[in-house]
Amino acid sequence: MSEAAPPAERIGLARIFKAFFVLGATSFGGGVVAYLREALVVRERWLDDRTFVEGLELAQMLPGLNATNMSVYVGERLRGAPGALVACLGMMLPGTIVVMTLGVLLAENAKAWDVSSVLLGVGSAAVGLLLQTTWRLAKPVILDAFDVAIAAATFAGVSLLRLPLPLVLLVIAPIAIGCRRPRGATPTGAGAATTAGDGDAGGHS
Amino acid sequence: MLLLHVLGVFSMLSLLAIGGGAAVLPEMKSWTVGAAPWITDAQFGQIYSLGQLAPGPNMLMVAVIGYHVASWAGAAMALLGFFVPSGLLAFAAGQAWDRFAANPWREAVARGLGPMTIGLILAGAISIERAVMQGGGPLPYAIAAAVIAILATTRVNPFFLIAGGGLATWLARQAGIL
Numbered sequence: 001m002s003e004a005a006p007p008a009e010r011i012g013l014a015r016i017f018k019a020f021f022v023l024g025a026t027s028f029g030g031g032v033v034a035y036l037r038e039a040l041v042v043r044e045r046w047l048d049d050r051t052f053v054e055g056l057e058l059a060q061m062l063p064g065l066n067a068t069n070m071s072v073y074v075g076e077r078l079r080g081a082p083g084a085l086v087a088c089l090g091m092m093l094p095g096t097i098v099v100m101t102l103g104v105l106l107a108e109n110a111k112a113w114d115v116s117s118v119l120l121g122v123g124s125a126a127v128g129l130l131l132q133t134t135w136r137l138a139k140p141v142i143l144d145a146f147d148v149a150i151a152a153a154t155f156a157g158v159s160l161l162r163l164p165l166p167l168v169l170l171v172i173a174p175i176a177i178g179c180r181r182p183r184g185a186t187p188t189g190a191g192a193a194t195t196a197g198d199g200d201a202g203g204h205s
Numbered sequence: 206m207l208l209l210h211v212l213g214v215f216s217m218l219s220l221l222a223i224g225g226g227a228a229v230l231p232e233m234k235s236w237t238v239g240a241a242p243w244i245t246d247a248q249f250g251q252i253y254s255l256g257q258l259a260p261g262p263n264m265l266m267v268a269v270i271g272y273h274v275a276s277w278a279g280a281a282m283a284l285l286g287f288f289v290p291s292g293l294l295a296f297a298a299g300q301a302w303d304r305f306a307a308n309p310w311r312e313a314v315a316r317g318l319g320p321m322t323i324g325l326i327l328a329g330a331i332s333i334e335r336a337v338m339q340g341g342g343p344l345p346y347a348i349a350a351a352v353i354a355i356l357a358t359t360r361v362n363p364f365f366l367i368a369g370g371g372l373a374t375w376l377a378r379q380a381g382i383l
Contacts, residue, residue, distance in 0.1 A: 024261035028364040032262065057315055058302050060322070063222045064291025067262040072295040084296050092288065095261030096268060100280060102255050103269030116251065117378035118371040123254035123337030124345035125370025128352030129363050130227055130330040134323060141319035150317075154324025158231050159331050165221050165232040169321075173223075177317035182309030 011046065011078050013086050019044060020071055020090030032067040040074055047074060067091055150176045207275050208282050214241075215267055215286030222291060224322025226264035227329035233267075234332050243274045250336030257367050344377055 019039060027035040033056065040047050047055070055077075059069035068088055075087030106115065142148060150172060157168040214236050222229040230253070237243050244252070252273075256266025264287065271283025305311050338345035348370045355366060377383040 026260060028260050028362060028367070054302065054306075055299070058298060059295065060224070061315055061318055062291065062295055062298055063220050064288075064295060065222070065226050065262045065264060068288055068292060069295040072292050073299040076296055076299045081296070084292075084299075088288070088292055091261060092265065092284075095259040095265040096284065098259035099256055099265045100268055100272070102258060103252065103266070103272055106251075106255065107269075107273060116247075117383060118375045119251045119254040120337065120341050120345060120383075121348055121370035121372065121374030122257055122367055123250055123333060123370075124341075124348040124374070125352045125367045126254060126257040127330055127334050127338060127345075128349035128370075129257075129356070129366065130326070130333065131349070132353050132356040133227075134326045134330060137326065138323045141323055147320040150320040151324040151327070154321045155327050158325065158328035162231075162235070165229065169221065169223065172321055173318065176321050177314050180313040180316040182313055 011083075013079060013082055016075060016078055016083055017086040017090040020075070020087045021093060024067075024091040025094035027067070032065075033070075036067070036070055036074075046078060051077070146179060208278055210241075211271055211274055211279050211282040212286045215271070215283045216290050219287045219290040220294070223318065224325045226262070228322060228325035230329035231332040234336065237270055241274075244270060246336050248273065250333065253333055254337060258371075260364075341374075342383070344374060344383060348373055 023032070023035055023039055037052055041049055041052050055070055055073040056066070059066045059073060062069055068091060071087040071091040072084045075084035077083075078087075106113070138151070142151060154168060154172050157163045157172070158165060218229050218233050218236070221232060234246075234249055238246050238249050249270075252266050252269045255269060256263065259265055265284075267283040267287045268280040271279035271281070273279070275282070334349075338349070352366045352370065355361060356363070374383060
């Protein structure tokens with residue numbers, strides 16, 4: 001099944017929009033990836049597992065949300081630019097309607113309604129969810145001491161030292177990528193990366 | 206002018222969001238609460254919490270921040286700014302992606318950026334903790350801990366945990382504990 005050929009018939013834009021609208025309306029709590037795989041690989045069979053994983057790798061590497069990046073990637077594969085547009089709109093529309101309805105009602109009635117107690121619990125649960133997600137994502141990614149050092153340095157730069165994010169990215173990304181550079185290759189223009197040695201710099205901290 | 210400012214700030218955040226929406230929360234807070242300031246720290250936390258009640262991509266709440274700044278046009282600018290630049294990048298990169306299938310640098314980038322995004326997401330969680338949970342006593346921390354424990358042991362739709370958290374603090378307020 002994972003070797004299924006790409007669909008031969010042209011998939012209608014309305015069908016793409018509908019599939020992503022349903023995804024956008026039913027996925028909750030940041031676990032969009034699982035919903036995407038279920039819908040796109042298992043149910044619709046628009047993608048095989050390998051294409052899905054490759055798209056996910058790309059979506060995670062690029063800036064932006066996994067959910068919208070994957071919509072663009074899959075939509076583009078199915079129907080080019082119009083496919084990417086309708087997939088992304090379908091994914092965003094239901095949540096936008098909900099969040100704007102709640103947000104506007106709340107902003108206009110801020111004095112009359114006190115929902116701060118409800119939002120306190122909602123936000124607290126969301127922090128728990130986010131920490132659990134971080135843990136789940138970290139398991140396959142944090143493999144040695146160097147990975148721990150990169151994650152810790154990033155966290156410290158943003159959260160403790162409160163440095164501007166562009167600065168943190170510009171310093172840490174070249175070091176992190178440079179130390180994982182393919183064997184035999186020399187990093188171009190990443191001077192800082194040469195200090196930490198090749199390949200697995202296990203004890204670097 | 207204000208609309209362009211909203212568009213500019215969220216476009217910049219869009220392109221900085223490596224590792225997803227949570228990764229850029231501290232930077233978003235410092236631009237919308239600290240630099241502008243468009244909303245208060247508490248409003249930022251409340252708007253983020255509100256966004257958790259909506260389905261789909263996690264960061265649609267940027268529209269509500271935009272609404273607080275400049276009504277409906279502000280909401281539209283925040284949405285366009287936050288989702289169009291990264292969307293265009295994903296579109297361009299998706300087309301080029303296959304050509305890099307055999308390139309060894311692809312693995313190096315994925316392997317190198319992975320741990321960095323973990324650090325960014327963790328920093329995002331702490332920035333929400335600072336905006337939402339601090340000053341609320343022990344109950345918010347008990348809720349977060351309960352959510353982590355439940356997710357570690359059972360498979361449950363996260364929406365029920367989010368809603369349950371809201372119900373718990375609402376009941377506590379009604380009972381006069383909070």
